[in-house]
Amino acid sequence: MNDFEFDTIIQKIASYSTYMLSGGVFLGEVMDWLNNNAAGVMALLAGATYLTNVYFQVRRRRDAIRARAIEQALIKDQVEAGLRNGTEH
Structure with missing residues (x-):
């Protein structure tokens, strides 16, 4: 070296x-x-956690409502198709 x-x-x-x-x-x-500044930081983290939870709850409810609407539309289509074919469900 x-x-x-x-x-x-x-x-x-x-x-x-x-x-x-x-x-x-x-x-x-x-x-x-x-x-x-531990108290302030924890308050910010708690607020962020709460808002994240609210966001996902709203999203889950909205998805459930959409799924129910799609399911009801499919059932309605099946019933209408059955009535056109002369059968009932």
Whole structure:
């Protein structure tokens, strides 16, 4: 290993350790902020969870209404087809 390769390795190690230290400091600051504002963050998460639940309930009800309408239309078509053919269902 020559001096150039050794210097490159040392520079990469220094660079990676600086990135890791910087990321650790950033994560520490984020965790400190979350610790100080935990109630607000939890309120936002609770609100987002509630709104997501409402969205999916409305969607499920709308899909059920559509399915019932399609089912009733199919039954109506079958009855009308049976009446045209002279049979009843």
